[in-house]
Amino acid sequence: MAAGFRSVGIMRVLVTGGAGFIGSHIVEELGARGHEPVVLDALLPTAHQQAPAVPDGAEWVPGDVRDPDTVTRALAGVDVVCHQAAMVGLGKDFADAPAYVACNDLGTAVLLAAMAEAGVRDLVLAGSMVVYGEGRYDCVRHGQVRPGPRAVSDLEAGRFEPLCPRCGAELEPGLVGEDAPADPRNVYAATKLAQELLAASWARAVGGRAVSLR
Structure with a gap:
């Protein structure tokens, strides 16, 4: 106590x-x-x-x-x-x-x-x-990546999921650890x-x- x-x-x-x-x-x-x-x-x-x-x-x-x-x-x-x-x-x-x-x-x-x-x-x-920002995402080609800020044009077009900042591929969301x-x-x-x-x-x-x- x-x-x-x-x-x-x-x-x-x-x-x-x-x-x-x-x-x-x-x-x-x-x-x-x-x-x-x-x-x-x-x-x-x-x-x-x-x-x-x-x-x-x-x-x-x-x-x-x-x-x-x-x-x-x-x-x-x-x-x-x-x-x-x-x-x-x-x-x-x-x-x-x-x-x-x-x-x-x-x-x-x-x-x-x-x-x-x-x-x-x-x-x-x-x-x-x-405080973690976009959180954790994984790219099939590049592994764990940190997407950049989402573009206003994408949001206005209804594209809400971030893409790989290196190849533009779709990403898989993952769990964020406390040490991130x-x-x-x-x-x-x-x-x-x-x-x-x-x-x-x-x-x-x-x-x-x-x-x-x-």
Whole structure:
């Protein structure tokens, strides 16, 4: 059992984005297992059409993860943080980049700084498979290859599957290992990778533990 966890095994867990699709299921599961979930969520209109119902036994802290005072209040008595809060999707164009960086990376930095101050040393981060880019593909002639960015003309024509960058042949998709190189190809992917790097820096600096679930 990690340092700071209660001897009886009951943990007080802060779930950022705990009212979202994934976060709400985590909160329900934590409650079902006897833990004490704390929900921190800004209820952004793009993700929530109406205010969600907070599961019985969960503490509700409305607010933005980018606000230091709100995060500090939410961390009171917390043993572990499950960081789900993020702006998702691809956006309309690159003009959305500041919003993605603010929500995902600034928000993560504020959270980690508050955790360092509060002495919370365990973090579970919602990673994403998008950090791998197109992923793994195999060509009959050239073996494992990394396709380049998909052409707009191909997408507009309904050609969604990438071709071999060396011979243009059709490719067979394969499984991506966790040791595959990161290759973020859009703003969202870049912010998700930045979250992981920030978490790793925090863990080294404070002696904490961080796990990213891609």
